[in-house]
Amino acid sequence: AQKVTQAQTEISVVEKEDVTLDCVYETRDTTYYLFWYKQPPSGELVFLIRRNSFDEQNEISGRYSWNFQKSTSSFNFTITASQVVDSAVYFCALSVQSNYQLIWGAGTKLIIKP
Amino acid sequence: DVKVTQSSRYLVKRTGEKVFLECVQDMDHENMFWYRQDPGLGLRLIYFSYDVKMKEKGDIPEGYSVSREKKERFSLILESASTNQTSMYLCASRGLAGGLGETQYFGPGTRLLVL
Structure with missing residues (x-):
């Protein structure tokens, strides 16, 4: 069975702090993809990044970075110098060959205080 | 730019009403999805x-039906709305070019809101 765990239900930090959102996944498939989405208060789910199981290279996009480690089945997301606009619910998701669906984590609510 | 639109942002209906939620995508995607959150x-x-x-069917199809008569449009139908169907409904689309890795x-x- 496949599963995505986001153990942090809610994180609150002060603006300009760095923050890391954890994502741990379970699958026996050797080919899979991992995703991060952002859901601001407006409700729309915004795609942030996609990673495949054969590419463990870390990704940096501006203040956002992602650390993919197959050894620990983790795909963590770090925001550097957080801003109030980063406040949102962040979801991690898994796509596997044997299941057309996305398997979603429960989400982490991130609150950035000014 | 990727574009998925939904017919309404907010909807208030009465119990027993038939409700149509429409979703349109302009990316020529094969796959479309309805979620509730x-x-x-x-x-x-x-x-x-x-x-x-x-x-x-997905995980929770009871009380819902869908229609896809055209590639770009996917409708979710609540045949007889009930209060437990009060929720946020999200539509998504996905192409096939990248296989399971497609976003x-x-x-x-x-x-x-069903009253």
């Missing part, structure tokens, strides 16, 4: 369509 329950898949006139793109969501 509830506090504490996360995102749950209601129905999925992999082609015109084709559909598959799902979401619409803005519809917040439905």
Whole structure:
């Protein structure tokens, strides 16, 4: 069975702090993809990044970075110098060959205080 | 730019009414999805369509039906709305070119309140 765990239900930090959102996944498939989405208060789910199981290279996009480690089945997301606009619910998701669906984590609510 | 639109952002209906939620994508995607999102329950898949006139049940299809007569449009139908269908409804679409790695793109969501 496949599963995505986001153990942090809610994180609150002060603006300009760095923050890391954890994502741990379970699958026996050797080919899979991992995703991060952002859901601001407006409700729309915004795609942030996609990673495949054969590419463990870390990704940096501006203040956002992602650390993919197959050894620990983790795909963590770090925001550097957080801003109030980063406040949102962040979801991690898994796509596997044997299941057309996305398997979603429960989400982490991130609150950035000014 | 990727574009998925939903017919309404907010909707208020009465118990027993027939409700139509429409989703349109302009990316020529084969796959389209309807989810509902509830506090504490996360995102749950209601129905999925992999082609015109084709559909598959997701995790929670009871009380819902869908229609896909054209590739760009996927409708979710609540035959007789009930209060427990009050929720946020999200539509998504996905192409096939990248296989299982293709990204799902979401619409803005519809917040439905059934009174």
